[in-house]
Amino acid sequence: MQRSKAGKSNDRFVNFSVDDCYRDTYEEIVPLFRRHNVPVTLFVTTGIPDGTLPLWAAGLEDTLLNNDQVILEDGAIDVPTSDAKRAAFYRIADRWDGPQAAASYKKFCELNGVDIDAMHWKHAITWEMLEELRNDPLVEIGGHTVTHARISSLSPDGARFELKGGRDRLVERLGIPARHFAFPYGRSGDCGPRDFAIARDAGYASAATTRKGLVRNGQDAYNLPRCTINGSDRSLATMELHLSGLTGVAARMTGRV
Numbered sequence: 001m002q003r004s005k006a007g008k009s010n011d012r013f014v015n016f017s018v019d020d021c022y023r024d025t026y027e028e029i030v031p032l033f034r035r036h037n038v039p040v041t042l043f044v045t046t047g048i049p050d051g052t053l054p055l056w057a058a059g060l061e062d063t064l065l066n067n068d069q070v071i072l073e074d075g076a077i078d079v080p081t082s083d084a085k086r087a088a089f090y091r092i093a094d095r096w097d098g099p100q101a102a103a104s105y106k107k108f109c110e111l112n113g114v115d116i117d118a119m120h121w122k123h124a125i126t127w128e129m130l131e132e133l134r135n136d137p138l139v140e141i142g143g144h145t146v147t148h149a150r151i152s153s154l155s156p157d158g159a160r161f162e163l164k165g166g167r168d169r170l171v172e173r174l175g176i177p178a179r180h181f182a183f184p185y186g187r188s189g190d191c192g193p194r195d196f197a198i199a200r201d202a203g204y205a206s207a208a209t210t211r212k213g214l215v216r217n218g219q220d221a222y223n224l225p226r227c228t229i230n231g232s233d234r235s236l237a238t239m240e241l242h243l244s245g246l247t248g249v250a251a252r253m254t255g256r257v
Helices: 002-006 023-035 056-065 082-096 101-111 116-123 127-133 156-174 193-201 236-244 246-254
Strands: 016-020 040-044 069-072 075-078 139-143 180-182 206-208
Touching: 016 023, 023 040, 023 116, 023 127, 040 127, 040 180, 056 082, 056 101, 056 116, 069 101, 082 101, 101 116, 127 139, 127 156, 139 156, 156 180, 156 193, 193 206, 236 246
Parallel strands: 016 040, 040 139, 139 180, 180 206
Antiparallel strands: 069 075
């Protein structure tokens, strides 16, 4: 934000950030940025290193990847091929997604003989890893709530717990200022003016959404746009569209904000 305020209208820059943060953030992603001498912001969901947030998507994916058959509550399904595994993942994840995900995943682990704690730490980033990363000059660590909750769905007290509680835990455990925050989900229905105010009151200097667009002079520091890079964005052409701001224009025109 300081750069956008101080910079000229043609002063262009990019900020890369990673949400949630898993073991591969430590093992693969940060080393990639180091190799290119590019800074990156890690928005950490503190329930992951605390071991309190079930990593059900990672556990489901891992179990499907390493088995040709899995057992669901309504019976066994065969997943012998990559296409079958992928289709099963999306079908099961869609069924689980929501408040019932943790209970569904726990039952799935019981049925398939999966050690749920061992699976968590196979994929979770740890506080020890974050302690190492906090000293990297290319890495900044910020908040991403305690439980990766959809903030707009919470009461004011619940929202404050997620935002301030996550920041307090980072400060306590890592001794860092944790100045910046990113909203989970982050579209217009997921966070709004009430939540931007809570982020400010929680002590953050900025808050990022997932609403596509470019940061302009005068941008509200607690309603920052971000362009998501995911499995559907595996082309330089898509990256160019993000950087030009055209994907933000298209999102607003189609109501996908």
